[in-house]
Amino acid sequence: MIQEAHWEQARVEAYSFWKKLPSEKISLNLCVDRTLATDAIALVELPTYPTSAMDGYAVCGKGPWRIVGEVKAGAPMKGGLKEGTAVKIATGAVIPDKTFGIIRWEIATVDGDNLNGEVKEGQEIRPAGLESNKGEVLATAGTVLNPGLIGLLAAAGHDLLEVVRIPKATIILLGDEIVLDGLPHDGLVRDALGPQLPGWLHKLGVEVIATHYVSDELDLVTKAFAAAAKNSDVVFTTAGTADGPRDHVRAAIAALKGELIIDRVKVRPGHPMVLAHINKVPFVGLPGNPQSAIVALLTLGQPVIDALMGRKEAELHQIVTGDDINVPEGFTRLVLGNIVDGWFEMGEYLGSAMLRGLAHSTGFAVAEKSMEEGEMVAWLPLP
Template structure:
């Protein structure tokens, strides 16, 4: 069997950023991937300004107990007048610093009097002054190509006066489920039928990563139907997922369908649990990932093996999210011949690794454990782990974003 790390690296290594870009307005950029380096066009702040409500003054005039007349009120957005010696200018957060002022003293450290202000605590030069360019300096790169754009990145673009930016096209994902036993949700079940959870699950997983599940098809266990669906999806989508049917059973018809269409396929048995059978194919010049048919296995393989490839194809810079360390909290031993990925809930602890509690049901058919879990804890092949064992864990919130 192929070891997990090699399988992950092989899939990640097939990724390349799109060749095309599009310029989008700010309100269309959320969730997209930036296709250009963005440099600051102006210093931010554009001028020294106050970080507090208070008073601008010279430090030499501000000994504790000193009384200073208020020269003026200076509001944000107004041009300041120069500070006269022995005076204070009333400022508000965002007010420009007047010429001649050395510091801002918070209003909490003063006492207002008729026409003046009494100093209660001596300020230091530079107190509560935001310096020009301390946030962003003109010419420096402030957002890197390959960054997924969220509210914070949009705020940075807007603060620089950018009304639009270049982004990579949203990926179109094709999804194929197959099997005579599968029935769409909402339809009545026959005696041997089960509802198709893989299609909706994978579509939601793709949307969560900023991709468009453009086509979700289902085919019965018929070679021609599977081949027709795969051909359609690979011609119209950037990346295709098939679920089930890629092993070596009598009804595993995906592999021969790909080969009949002239595609190339690497079929692996990956040393991981759940999720041993995985295949990577190329069909009509598009990558195709064949996931295990069991929904839990499909979910885990998508999370750990497919998402690095998907991020790379989106043009993202960082395709492998962080892996953390945590301590198992369990009353049993885990481990075996394959890397065991346990569905766990996570409790963060101050000054200690996170506590990882495995779900009581770790079978590949226990779908409820997916909704329950915060992450996947890894017990390496050939090892055992129990109460107090320090292991790697993969946060779902990071790996599915």
């Protein structure tokens, strides 16, 4: 177990501890935002045939030429051209044998069946394999598929793709002080994590299969953890990670013979976060304050999810801060804000229990030390 992990160390450890989930083959049109489990190769050359890059005329030999027919896309010409002849040809149509080049229709001179124009050898012809050879890797394992990649792989001959199974998650929200609807009353507070966590997890690629609200009683927490470990690939808990008399996350994990992997991270906000496993099922313990919880989600939860999905370990980009950032000695500080004209602009309402800063920001500046305006700082985007 790592006690009081450094922020970067915590993310590396959270990523390295888990194995990729099993894969499944699914239809190409269902693969947007799914993660490739294996390299995807071209099953054919791209283009598969030599094709015309333009609407025009395919010619053989020197001009002038006699137009003897037409070649449409998807209907190759039988036989080849003869010296001094030409055919009309559509963009994407297969090049007839013995074609010297293509004359674009807008620069061709046509008089009846007679064609004149200038042409160079190979002009406006896309050779087979120009974009990729058969067997070439078009996307590597761990790639998150976007519509453009799916179009490429469809053209390369794929009907099905092998992708990593979507992780199934259970959320367990701990506490006696929350009200689930309407207005807060009698010292209770309205639940803000239950409504938002499923959305963040969906953006990270996870399917939330259950959300449970559990009172701060050790036996109830232990039973909830045991049930979640049987049915989930990953479990997220909120609250109960500090040292108060009703904070039972660590005790419940111990009662189930689980193992703590990371106990607290030296980051503000979000310090009392926890990473553990019960029967090899990851448990990510998020603090109860909303901003702290999302810091913990991106610190420990996102690397766990990336590992389960076989994605590459995330690398943070550097941006320029437009504000001074004060950081407690020995800690990393994550500061909500936005990128404006390429510069980091600090948000407002940055207290760990506050929600407005989170609602109006697109990510966190990750500061390892106090910084002044104009210095470079890492950028951790929200999903």
